[in-house]
Amino acid sequence: MNKPIGIFDSGIGGLTVAREIIKTLPYEDIIYFGDTARVPYGSKSKETITRFSKEIVDFLLGKKVKLIVVACNTASSNALPELESNYKDIPFVGVVKPSVKKALSLAKRVIGVIGTRATIESGIYSTVLGDRFKIVQKSCPLFVPLVEEGFINTPFTREITEFYLNPLQKENVDALILGCTHYPMLKNVIGDVLGEEVNLVDSAVEVATFVGELLDTEGTKNNRRTPTYSFYFSDIPQNLSKMVDRFLGRKVEIEKVFLG
Ligand code: DGL
Numbered sequence: 001m002n003k004p005i006g007i008f009d010s011g012i013g014g015l016t017v018a019r020e021i022i023k024t025l026p027y028e029d030i031i032y033f034g035d036t037a038r039v040p041y042g043s044k045s046k047e048t049i050t051r052f053s054k055e056i057v058d059f060l061l062g063k064k065v066k067l068i069v070v071a072c073n074t075a076s077s078n079a080l081p082e083l084e085s086n087y088k089d090i091p092f093v094g095v096v097k098p099s100v101k102k103a104l105s106l107a108k109r110v111i112g113v114i115g116t117r118a119t120i121e122s123g124i125y126s127t128v129l130g131d132r133f134k135i136v137q138k139s140c141p142l143f144v145p146l147v148e149e150g151f152i153n154t155p156f157t158r159e160i161t162e163f164y165l166n167p168l169q170k171e172n173v174d175a176l177i178l179g180c181t182h183y184p185m186l187k188n189v190i191g192d193v194l195g196e197e198v199n200l201v202d203s204a205v206e207v208a209t210f211v212g213e214l215l216d217t218e219g220t221k222n223n224r225r226t227p228t229y230s231f232y233f234s235d236i237p238q239n240l241s242k243m244v245d246r247f248l249g250r251k252v253e254i255e256k257v258f259l260g
Contacts, residue, residue, distance in 0.1 A: 002222050004029035004230075005211065006065030008056045011039035012148070012240070013181030014071030015247035017095065020208035021069070022229070022248075025215070027222040030229045031063045035259070037235035040144055041074040042116025042180070049118060053079035055259045057087060059232075066220050069211060070094045073179045073203070074116050077124035091214060098206035099177050100128045106199040107175035112168040113137045115179030116144065125179060136171045140164045140180075147182040150243070152189070161189050168194075175199045185247070232257045 005025075007018050011034045018032050033056050035041075041049050053075045060068055068090055070076045070083070076094035084092055103111050111133045113125045120139040129135055142160050151157050168176065176198055178184055184202045191200055215221040231254045233240060245251050 002029070002225070003064055003066035003220070004031045004228075006031050006033070006060035006063065006068040007071050008033040008035070008053075008060065008068070008075070009072040009181055010034070010041035010052075010074060011036050012243055012247050013144070014069075015244060016181050016184045016202075016204040017069060017071035017207050019248050020204040021211055022227075024208040025212055025221075027224055027227055028215075029222065029227045031060060031065055032229070032231045033059060033257070034231070034233045036233045036237065036240060037259075039148075040116065041072065041078075042118050042141065042144060044074075044118060046078040046118070046122070049075055050079040050082050052260075053083060054086065057083055057090075059257070059259055061087070061090065063230075065090070067091050067093065067211065067214065069207060071181055071207070073119045073181060077115075077119045077122040091218065093207060093211055093214060095181065095203040095207055096124055096128055096179075098210040099179065099201050099203040100125070102206045103175045103177050103201045104129070104132065106201065107133050110134045110136060110171055110173045110175075112171070112173035112176040112198075113179050114140050114143075114164065114168075114176065114183065117141055119179055125177065134171070136168050136173055138164055138167060140183075143180065143186060144182045147185045148243070150239075150246075152185060157186070158189055158193070161186065161193050165190065165193050173198060175201060177201045178203065231255065234259055
């Protein structure tokens with residue numbers, strides 16, 4: 001079935017997921033939507049995050065997608081259940097379950113979860129992780145703006161990372177879920193601060209594998225062909241194009257679309 005996969009995020013973080021999907025499923029068309037006009041979602045209420053997410057789903061359905069990847073932890077943890085019950089004809093893949101599955105396979109005693117405030121406060125990770133392991137969670141609100149500004153390898157990024165991760169180190173976490181699609185961009189500094197004995201779970205890789213399995217099960221994988229990619233954003237600020245290329249690891253055209 002040669003229909004595209006829809007992927008959305010509050011902004012550019014979901015491009016880390018899009019990048020992995022492109023790598024893992026090279027014949028799939030992709031329609032990406034990033035809500036750059038209304039980012040961040042991480043500091044907004046569940047009601048608002050759900051309303052924005054529904055508008056994006058309507059947009060993607062208009063593009064005839066066969067599957068929607070909610071490539072945003074904040075939207076996955078606050079809006080996904082309502083999306084699933086409102087739009088029954090389209091399969092959704094969120095970022096929480098694939099990451100949890102991986103973390104449960106890697107952890108020995110203590111699982112750490114980092115994410116935006118809205119993700120951590122939703123309590124979704126403790127619910128889905130269950131009680132097999134001790135869970136330590138921490139919201140890291142400065143990580144998203146640091147990534148958006150391109151401050152990846154600066155001394156202050158390292159200092160902030162140490163500050164956020166210190167409580168997790170004290171609890172001896174041995175697996176850490178990067179519960180925000182921006183955080184894979186900080187994987188090196190996070191890994192450096194925690195040391196190599198702590199396994200980092202990058203939701204992008206897990207989601208791409210999960211999407212491939214789902215397309216196989218549903219029999220909706222695209223035939224071998226050259227895919228097309230479309231990247232839509234609700235606002236195109238000055239440095240967006242550069243950021244998109246950096247997150248995606250390739251140069252692409254971006255288009256502005258107004259929602260709401
Ligand atoms: N990409 C979002 C997430 O995964 C974080 C950015 C935001 O706060 O909107 O939670």
